[in-house]
Every structure is written in C-alpha cells, then in structure tokens.
Amino acid sequence: MTELLTGAQVMCRVLLEEGVDVxxxxxxxxxxxxxxxxxxxxxxxxxxxxxxxxxAHAADGYARASGRPGVCVAxxxxxxxxxxxxxxxxxxxxxxxxxxxxxxxxxxxxxxAFQETDIIGITQPITKHNVLVQDVELxxxxxxxxxxxxxxxxPGPVLVDVPKDVQNQKIEYEGRSRGVPVPAxxxxxxxxxxxxxxxxxxxxxxxxxxxxxxxxxxxxxxxxRCLAExxxxxxxxxxxGISGFPESHPLHLGMPGMHGEVHVNRAIQQADLxxxxxxxxxxxxxxxxxxxxxxxxIIHLELDPSEVGKNVPATVALLGDCRTVLRxxxxxxxxRDCRAxxxxxxxxxxxxxxxxxxxxxxxxxLQVLDEETEGRCxxxxxxxxxxxxxxxxxxxxxxxxxxxxxxxxxxxxxVPGAIGVRLxxxxxxxxxxxxxxxxxxxxxxxxxxxxxQIPVKMAIFNNGYLGMVRQWQQFFHGRRYSATxxxxxxxxKLAEAYGVAGWRVENxxxxxxxxRAAMVVPGPALVEFLIEQEANVFPMIPPGASLSExxxxxxxxxxxx
Amino acid sequence: xxxxLTLSVLLEHDLVTFARAVGVLRRRNFPVKSIAVGPSAxxxxxxxxxxxxxxxxxxxxxxxxxxxxxxxxxxxxxxARDGVARELALVRVRAGREHHAELLDIxxxxxxxxxxxxxxxxxxxxxxxxxFVLSFLRALDGFELLExxxxxxxxxxxxxxxxxxxxHTSEAVP
Numbered sequence: 001m002t003e004l005l006t007g008a009q010v011m012c013r014v015l016l017e018e019g020v021d022v023x024x025x026x027x028x029x030x031x032x033x034x035x036x037x038x039x040x041x042x043x044x045x046x047x048x049x050x051x052x053x054x055x056a057h058a059a060d061g062y063a064r065a066s067g068r069p070g071v072c073v074a075x076x077x078x079x080x081x082x083x084x085x086x087x088x089x090x091x092x093x094x095x096x097x098x099x100x101x102x103x104x105x106x107x108x109x110x111x112x113a114f115q116e117t118d119i120i121g122i123t124q125p126i127t128k129h130n131v132l133v134q135d136v137e138l139x140x141x142x143x144x145x146x147x148x149x150x151x152x153x154x155p156g157p158v159l160v161d162v163p164k165d166v167q168n169q170k171i172e173y174e175g176r177s178r179g180v181p182v183p184a185x186x187x188x189x190x191x192x193x194x195x196x197x198x199x200x201x202x203x204x205x206x207x208x209x210x211x212x213x214x215x216x217x218x219x220x221x222x223x224x225r226c227l228a229e230x231x232x233x234x235x236x237x238x239x240x241g242i243s244g245f246p247e248s249h250p251l252h253l254g255m256p257g258m259h260g261e262v263h264v265n266r267a268i269q270q271a272d273l274x275x276x277x278x279x280x281x282x283x284x285x286x287x288x289x290x291x292x293x294x295x296x297x298i299i300h301l302e303l304d305p306s307e308v309g310k311n312v313p314a315t316v317a318l319l320g321d322c323r324t325v326l327r328x329x330x331x332x333x334x335x336r337d338c339r340a341x342x343x344x345x346x347x348x349x350x351x352x353x354x355x356x357x358x359x360x361x362x363x364x365x366l367q368v369l370d371e372e373t374e375g376r377c378x379x380x381x382x383x384x385x386x387x388x389x390x391x392x393x394x395x396x397x398x399x400x401x402x403x404x405x406x407x408x409x410x411x412x413x414x415v416p417g418a419i420g421v422r423l424x425x426x427x428x429x430x431x432x433x434x435x436x437x438x439x440x441x442x443x444x445x446x447x448x449x450x451x452x453q454i455p456v457k458m459a460i461f462n463n464g465y466l467g468m469v470r471q472w473q474q475f476f477h478g479r480r481y482s483a484t485x486x487x488x489x490x491x492x493k494l495a496e497a498y499g500v501a502g503w504r505v506e507n508x509x510x511x512x513x514x515x516r517a518a519m520v521v522p523g524p525a526l527v528e529f530l531i532e533q534e535a536n537v538f539p540m541i542p543p544g545a546s547l548s549e550x551x552x553x554x555x556x557x558x559x560x561x
Numbered sequence: 562x563x564x565x566l567t568l569s570v571l572l573e574h575d576l577v578t579f580a581r582a583v584g585v586l587r588r589r590n591f592p593v594k595s596i597a598v599g600p601s602a603x604x605x606x607x608x609x610x611x612x613x614x615x616x617x618x619x620x621x622x623x624x625x626x627x628x629x630x631x632x633x634x635x636x637x638x639x640x641a642r643d644g645v646a647r648e649l650a651l652v653r654v655r656a657g658r659e660h661h662a663e664l665l666d667i668x669x670x671x672x673x674x675x676x677x678x679x680x681x682x683x684x685x686x687x688x689x690x691x692x693f694v695l696s697f698l699r700a701l702d703g704f705e706l707l708e709x710x711x712x713x714x715x716x717x718x719x720x721x722x723x724x725x726x727x728x729h730t731s732e733a734v735p
C-alpha cells in the first residue's frame with residue numbers, strides 16, 4: 001500500500017520506523033516543512049533546546065546512555081554550524097548520532113543563498129558519513145541508511161542534509177523498505193591470532209588488561225570480568241572505559257595516563273603484556289608513545305582496523321567487537337593467576353591524601369553523592385579538573401554510568417548531555433557535574449529542562465578559575481594566570497530566575513543536606529560547590545612526557561630572579 | 562625505510578566520495594606526491610591512484626583509513642616497484658621556426674606526439690614513468706615551456722594472476 005506523502009512526512013515516518021521516540025532540535029527556515037509535519041506524529045517527542053550545540057550533545061548523551069542512535073535537528077546555515085562541536089564530540093567518542101539539517105532549496109545551492117552553508121563539506125571530517133539528499137526518491141533510504149551507519153560497526157555521527165524543496169516534494173511512500181545494508185568491512189579474528197594471544201596471556205609474567213570505551217559500546221562487561229577473573233590479570237580502565245568494570249573489584253587498578261594514579265602508570269611501564277580491549281591508545285593514555293610500556297607486547301582487541309598500529313604497535317590484533325572477540329578469546333584462555341605481579345603492583349601503591357585547603361574537597365562531595373544516591377546514579381561530567389576528580393574519586397560500580405566527553409574534551413557537554421541521558425534513563429537519577437567554566441558554556445539549557453520537565457540534577461564545582469588551564473599555567477607557564485580567572489554569576493539566583501531550585505555549598509557539612517534537597521525536588525535542581533580555588537589534580541604526567549615521569553605534588557614556589 | 566608506495570583505491574565515482582578520500586589523506590597527514598582519478602572497469606566506480614613517499618606500514622594505515630569511508634569499495638597499498646605506473650604530460654612549448662626540427666628530434670626520441678603545431682611553438686604529449694616524463698621535460702630545457710599539465714601517475718599492481726606487461730619500448734630511450 002502506498003501513500004502520497006511529503007518529504008517531510010517521509011522523514012517523520014522513517015524516524016518512527018527506526019524506533020525514535022525523542023529528538024532534540026531547533027526550527028528555522030530551511031527545516032520548516034519538517035516541523036510542519038512533526039505534530040502529525042505525536043509519538044515523536046521533540047525537545048526544543050536553546051542552542052543547536054546542545055541538541056547535538058543531548059542526542060549524544062541519549063545515544064551513549066541508551067545504545068541507540070540519538071537524533072538532533074537543525075536548520076541550514078547557523079543552525080547546522082552550531083551542531084559542529086557536538087558532532088565532533090560524538091565522532092571522537094564513537095557515539096551513534098543522526099543529525100538532520102535543513103538546506104536551502106536545490107536550485108539555490110551554490111549561490112550563497114540566505115542561510116546557506118556547505119554543511120556536508122564542513123562536517124566531512126567529523127562525521128562517520130554525511131549525505132545531501134538530492135532527490136526525494138532517495139530520502140527514505142538515505143535517512144534509513146544514516147541510522148544503520150551510525151549504529152553499526154564502530155558507531156559515529158551521520159548527518160543528513162535535506163533541501164527545503166525536497167522536504168516539500170510529494171512522493172508515493174511504501175513504508176519501510178529495508179535499505180541497502182551497510183557492507184561489513186571487518187574481518188573475524190583469526191584462529192592463529194587467538195591462539196597466539198592465549199599463549200601470550202598464559203606465559204606473561206606481568207600482564208595488564210586496559211579496558212576502553214569499546215567494552216561499554218559492546219556491552220562486554222561480563223566477558224571482561226570473566227577474562228580478568230579467570231586469569232587474575234589486573235584491569236585498568238581508561239577515561240571512557242570507566243564503569244566498564246566494577247571499581248570495588250579486587251582486580252580493578254584504576255585509570256591510566258596523564259592523571260592516572262602513579263601505581264597504574266608504573267604497572268604499565270613494568271608490564272610485559274598489555275591486553276588492550278576496545279581502546280585506541282590515545283595520547284592522554286600513553287603519554288610519550290615512544291616510552292610507553294617499553295617491555296610490553298600488546299594484544300589489541302579492536303573493532304576498527306584503522307586503529308590497529310595507529311598509535312602503538314600491536315603484537316597481535318584481534319578484530320571485532322569486544323564482546324565477540326572476548327568470547328572467542330575466552331574459549332582459548334585457560335586459568336592462571338597473577339599473585340606475584342599483583343603483590344608487586346600493591347608495593348607500588350602509595351597512600352596519598354588529596355591536598356585541599358578548606359574542608360570542601362571534591363572527594364568529600366563525590367563520596368556524599370554516592371551515599372545519597374545509594375550508588376544508583378549516572379554521572380555526566382564536563383571537561384577539566386572536576387572531570388578528573390569525578391573519574392578518579394567516584395566509585396563506579398554499574399555499567400555505563402560514567403558519561404563524559406573524552407576524545408574531544410568538549411567543555412559545555414555535561415548539562416545538555418545530561419538532558420539526553422536522563423531521557424534515555426527516566427528512572428535513574430542523572431547528575432551533570434561541571435566546572436564554573438564549562439557550566440557557563442551551556443547553562444542556557446536550564447530553560448530546556450524547565451520547559452520539558454527534565455529533572456537533571458546539576459552540580460557546579462566552582463573554583464573561580466578555568467582550573468585545568470590554570471594548573472597547566474602553574475606547572476608549565478611560570479604561574480602566569482592568563483585569562484583563567486573567571487567570574488561567575490550568582491548561580492542560585494540564576495537557577496531561581498530559570499525556575500530551577502538551587503543551593504550553594506560553602507562548607508563540607510552543608511553538602512549532604514544540599515544534595516539530598518536537590519534529589520528530593522521533582523524537577524531540575526542545581527548545587528553550587530565553592531571549592532578550593534587553586535586545588536590541583538595529582539598526579540600529572542606533563543604533556544609529551546612518559547608515564548614514568550609523574551608530577552606528584554605542588555611544584556616549588558617560583559623564586560624571583 | 563621510506564620509498565615509493567602506490568595506493569590504489571576503488572570508490573564511487575562522485576565528487577563527494579573523492580573529496581572524502583582526499584580529505585582523509587590530508588587531515589591524517591599522509592605524504593601524498595600525486596593523485597590521479599578516472600573511471601574504473603566497473604560502471605559507477607572510479608579508480609584513484611595515489612603515489613606516496615612512505616613505508617608499507619604507513620601505506621597500510623592509509624588504506625585502512627580510506628576503507629572506512631562509505632563509498633570506498635577497496636583500498637590497497639603496494640610498493641611502487643610491484644606495480645606498473647604511467648603518467649601523461651601535455652606541454653605547450655615555444656619554438657621559433659628555426660628550432661622546429663630540434664623540437665621534432667626530441668619528440669621522436671621520447672615518442673612524444675605532436676598534438677598541435679603553430680608558428681612559434683607546439684603542443685606535445687608524452688607518457689611513461691615519472692622518471693621518463695621528467696627526463697623529457699629536462700630535454701626541453703632549452704625551450705620556453707608555456708604550460709605543462711601532468712596527469713599524475715596511474716598504476717596497476719603486478720599480481721601473480723595476471724600477465725606482466727612487457728611494454729618497455731618508451732623506456733628504452735636513455
């Protein structure tokens with residue numbers, strides 16, 4: 001049975017057929033036919049954001065929390081360009097996002113028409129794929145393929161640019177035609193490679209597992225745990241691998257890299273085998289790659305063949321999604337233990353009390369947050385010092401409960417990202433934790449939360465600085481605090497102006513009451529924590545240095561020349 | 562060790578896919594020397610030939626990156642010596658009547674076709690390996706070259722399944 005539909009109606013139908021229940025967007029001239037059709041499809045919830053960047057981050061957050069593509073919509077020109085940061089964020093962290101943009105009518109393309117931008121050209125390097133729909137006959141298949149491409153293999157963002165006249169064209173629509181499947185380009189793990197990997201795992205004296213985002217993307221939690229428990233190999237979780245392995249587990253070691261604990265990085269430097277599970281050996285993880293894990297052979301479990309050997313050489317590459325490959329590997333790996341090695345690592349551990357002046361420490365705040373949510377909470381962090389504290393100090397137990405912008409390091413991600421996360425997890429407390437810098441980048445989205453009744457709880461770690469940059473200035477730029485002191489508005493009053501409940505916490509003894517109150521109010525809520533202004537994140541590997549060269553404490557004060 | 566490497570890519574024959582392929586080579590900083598593109602044996606698909614100064618591992622990494630592009634069907638890297646590569650050059654050269662004979666001699670030596678001849682010059686066409694084309698251009702040193710258009714090399718791999726062509730005729734010239 002066919003129906004005569006407009007292109008815009010076809011777009012809505014495809015969204016329904018793809019199982020979309022919510023999208024984040026902002027209307028404008030070139031996408032108006034789509035918005036005209038939207039009310040005819042009441043099950044497609046549209047969340048009006050206050051800036052298109054937030055739409056992309058919210059779609060990203062939704063995707064990461066649900067495992068299904070998140071959808072964002074914008075008009076041509078400035079609407080489309082405002083999506084760019086969000087798409088780049090999703091690209092770097094392999095989040096399945098489908099972005100739909102309006103475009104000027106086809107006969108205007110290339111003539112610098114009003115609000116015309118070559119968004120296909122602009123987003124080419126920051127999308128997994130993008131397409132300008134030149135023909136309404138191809139609209140449904142392009143949009144359907146966009147979902148398939150975003151979802152399949154290594155996920156990523158896909159942008160579909162639809163000229164306004166294509167949205168208005170009429171077409172006989174036959175309903176879902178299963179489009180061309182995305183060709184599978186990956187190779188299965190070879191039996192010989194699996195045997196070699198198993199042999200390396202059996203004979204290594206100092207093996208480590210490094211688990212990355214691939215574990216979360218593939219839902220390979222049980223398989224990872226099984227490998228660790230069968231072999232006794234300690235598990236390191238990268239920033240995006242956090243919550244891929246329970247932190248209370250005796251085999252959990254911590255986070256590696258620039259702000260990784262000293263014993264974790266020392267263990268890497270002494271390891272003779274690294275089993276890398278779904279990570280890309282980012283420079284923030286490896287430090288100077290030439291000096292990274294100098295004694296270690298590397299088994300690289302990776303879905304994307306282009307990642308193998310890109311940053312570090314792999315002794316054995318096992319291609320495929322982490323879950324499948326771990327299962328294959330588990331069939332070949334026998335039981336062993338790593339007692340001597342674990343004892344050696346334990347000897348590397350130092351008890352280090354965090355040094356905060358004043359009693360309101362990030363550690364204390366996060367501990368109370370964990371207690372008050374009884375460990376049932378998804379945290380969306382922003383970028384900077386608080387991000388590292390949240391990554392290192394919050395005890396993540398449940399899978400995929402730590403969501404952050406890792407690869408791109410996008411300040412301003414947390415607040416809109418949390419909107420998407422909360423809509424994907426309506427029964428879970430969702431906390432957006434930001435610094436005072438990142439919060440001010442997208443704080444307008446409080447209005448979205450209020451209008452759409454999305455009860456995100458926001459925490460601001462306010463130290464009056466762009467803290468991570470200030471820390472670098474302190475360590476590497478002679479304490480010249482150039483453009484890092486940052487003024488903030490009165491966040492409690494700001495929240496009030498938006499109709500959001502807000503509290504300010506200046507002392508540790510106010511923490512619990514404020515977090516509890518924020519949890520109890522039915523809508524969005526905000527808690528500002530006035531933390532120590534010049535606290536630093538320790539330890540720190542200087543950029544470009546090896547993992548063996550951590551800074552573990554405050555540098556000596558500058559001596560005047 | 563770095564040496565001549567050929568990347569051969571089969572991709573959808575449209576500007577968007579071509580731009581994607583070239584874009585990934587640019588932004589990932591691959592050492593590209595030349596690019597040539599044209600139709601392949603399969604309708605709708607183009608063959609893109611990229612010459613790089615790189616080792617095999619770098620070439621393989623470039624191929625893996627290219628293969629991620631929707632619209633790229635296959636990409637492979639092989640040492641230039643394992644393939645046959647040819648490029649074409651068109652040269653518009655100034656030569657007074659008194660030098661036409663000399664120009665003709667060079668053209669004959671390099672099996673260059675004279676596509677057009679006018680009072681004070683000619684348009685020549687030469688094809689061969691990069692070294693051969695460069696040698697031809699050097700031979701024209703005494704003339705004023707008004708315009709040079711080179712295609713960039715196209716190449717096919719010598720694989721065991723196919724006969725190795727023995728077309729050394731144009732290479733026989735010193």
